[in-house]
Structures are given as structure tokens and as C-alpha cells.
Amino acid sequence: MEKTTIQPNKQQLxxxxxxxxxxxxxxxxxxxxxxxxxxxxxxxxxxxxAMNKVSLALLEDHAHHCVMNAVQNGNGDEAISELMDVMKTMTK
Structure with missing residues (x-):
């Protein structure tokens, strides 16, 4: 299943x-x-x-919107696990 989102800072990105x-x-x-x-x-x-800055901006937006919404809707563990997987990939 493909996930989508609305990027709050889309034009800046x-x-x-x-x-x-x-x-x-x-x-x-x-x-x-x-x-x-x-x-x-x-x-x-x-x-x-510059790419690192784009990555960090996306990561921040993801944490503030997608992860926060998942936590509020009772899906926080899955969202946090996914966030940590992304962070591990980014820091390789």
C-alpha cells in the first residue's frame, strides 16, 4: 500500500x-x-x-505531521518504528 501526504512546505522543498x-x-x-x-x-x-537540508526538512515535517497524527490516532508505535528506520538509513 502506497502512503501519501500533503507536504506543508512543498514549494520550499x-x-x-x-x-x-x-x-x-x-x-x-x-x-x-x-x-x-x-x-x-x-x-x-x-x-x-543541500540534500541533507532537504532530508532534514522532510524529516521534521514527517515528525510534526505524520508521526504526530499517527500517535494521536493510536498508531504511534508503527509510525515511530518507521521514523527510526528512516533515520538509520539516513545516517549510514
Whole structure:
């Protein structure tokens, strides 16, 4: 069963993801143009940092909305277990 949700900060997340998409295209061009490796690595680091911020924003929204609703509806154990599984995956 596929779960869905309404993202309260959807437009902010989409804007961040569009910026990241542009950064990835820029790295692609840097590699294609044989730019200096360290410059490319700095850009990759910036992309990873930006993705971490998107992940944390989604995680926060999930905790404040989905998990909170599940707890209020008596499904807290399942929601917390799912949240912990996601956190374990994120920290690998």
C-alpha cells in the first residue's frame, strides 16, 4: 500500500530541489569541461549539504505531521518504528 501526504512546505522543498538540480547540471558541465578536480569536489560537497537540508526538512515535517497524527490516532508505535528506520538509513 502506497502512503501519501500533503507536504506543508512543498514549494520550499521544490525550490531547493530545483537549485540542487541546477548544481548537479553544473557539476556535469565541470566534468565535461575538464575542470580542476578540487573545484568539482567542492561543488559536490555543496550538493550533499543541500540534500541533507532537504532530508532534514522532510524529516521534521514527517515528525510534526505524520508521526504526530499517527500517535494521536493510536498508531504511534508503527509510525515511530518507521521514523527510526528512516533515520538509520539516513545516517549510514
Amino acid at each position: 521544490l525550490n531547493r530541489l530545483k537549485r540542487i538540480e541546477g548544481q548537479v547540471r553544473g557539476v556535469h558541465q565541470m566534468v565535461d569541461n575538464d575542470r580542476y578536480c578540487v573545484d568539482i569536489l567542492h561543488q559536490i560537497s555543496a550538493i550533499q549539504s
